[in-house]
Amino acid sequence: MSLQKIYELIDSKKQSYIERLHKAVSIPSVSADASLRPKVVEMADFIVSEFEKLGAKMEKRDIGSHVMNGVEVPLPPIVLGQYGNDPAKKTVLIYNHYDVQPAKKSDGWDSEPFELVVDEKDRMLGRGVTDDKGPLMGWIANLEAYKEAGVDFPVNLLMCFEGMEEYGSEGLDDLIVAEANRYFKKADCVCISDTYWLGTRKPVLTYGLRGVSYFNVTVEGPSADLHSGVFGGTVHEPMTDLIAVMASLVKPDGTILVPGIVDEVAPLTKDEDKLYDNIDYSMDDLKQAVGGEINVYDSPKDTLQHRWRYPTLSLHGIQGAFSESGAKTVIPAKVTGKFSIRTVPNMTAEHINKCVKEHVEKVFASLNSKNRVSVECLHSGSWWISSPFHWHYTIGAKAVKTVYGVEPDLVREGGSIPITLTFETALNKNVLLLSMGRGDDGAHSINEKLDVENYVNGIKLFATYVDELSKSELK
Secondary structure, three states, rough: OOOHHHHHHHHHHHHHHHHHHHHHHHOOOOOHHHHHHHHHHHHHHHHHHHHHHHHOOEEOOOOOOEEEEEEEEEOOOOEEEEEEOOOOOEEEEEEOOOOOOOOOHHHHOOOOOOOOEEEEOOOEEOOOOOOHHHHHHHHHHHHHHHHHHOOOOEEEEEEEEEHHHHHHHOOOOHHHHOOOOOOOOOOOOOEEEEOOOOOOOOOEEEEEEEEEEEEEEEEEEOOEEHHHHHHHOOOOOOHHHHHHHHHHHHHHOOEOOOOOOOHHHOOOHHHHOOOOOOOOHHHHHHHHHOOOOOOOOOOOOHHHHHHHOOOEEEEEEOOOOOOOOOOOEEOOOOEEEEEEEEOOOOHHHHHHHHHHHHHHHHHHHHHHOOOOEEEEEEEEEOEEEOOOOOOOHHHHHHHHHHHHOOOOEEEEEOOOOHHHHHEEEEEEEEOEEEOOOOOOOOOOOOOOOEEEEHHHHHHHHHHHHHHHHOOOOOO
């Protein structure tokens, strides 16, 4: 009866929850843009204020500064919080991030990315709406619903929210390790809401994530940009060298060409292979998510395995090259290519870095160029995998079935949340990934969205999850 009362309240407060999310989206908390770092801090202040209104004890931890493009910039604070301290109750630590990816309307958005819009399909569009401000606002709404319904919140809540997830989570690892036996000591488990359904029809519980290693390859030669009509054909051009190097990394079908990269990949067992047989996913789901028939593989099983349990290498951009509209006949003096490798069990960052460095230097040497090349790994985050049969996942599955009426699919994900592994190893507690959004939400892309239905049901899911956790035996 208490849950039903809370569900009814959540339904009645839908517009209020949308308005709160509108305020959150309007703050352009882009961690990768030094000029917007004050806005990331503003977002932290907004979160603190909203939770404090509900009676939570909140604090902002200063974690110092770092260098961006040669300039020292303050890191956004890590927001810690506590709601309830009853020794008779279970305690869950929740994690979300409040920073977002860069976005401009000129990228191809149908609306201003930092102004939440609800369209005719009842979808909320805006940067960060599903990744990860929607789930974060969902937790605030969850606490508010219990409070306004007059129902005692069934567990103690510890909170950890960061503003650097989209830029490598710098500083968070150290804080988690330092606070494992202090601020986070009472946590019985960890819940992260920063993943999505596999498709659009069925909720999931995610028990595995790929890691990521992000690289820069820089080629430089002349002391300044050159006129192609004067110097073209007479000098080794950095851009030409870089294109040759980047073309040597991966085939158009996704096959990684860097020798040794796949040597550490755990072999696919028969039991693991069977887990993919009954997952609710079709090739049409992929088509809808990407907006066209551009699939590499023809079967859902092959597609999912290459999304979840095999490594990939993706090319992301070239810094220093002319990229505006129009024509500019310049030979750039220095260009940097950007690419990443998504990693899986049992790959190690050390082995990946070694393979990449050796390959790039060998290919560059074969060009007989008089330019200079350098390779840098900007950041590495390890893969993570858990057991979908752990008691914590049983609780999550019960909550999902109560709200949605179906058993969730048990899935892995191709994206990376490196901090998941840090929480699990430092706290020695199980981590559950509890999704709010759908697989077609377009996180990191243009027109990022979150369906209103998923937002409301996600708040109900969080409310049901803490209720189920309060009744569990933790074993």
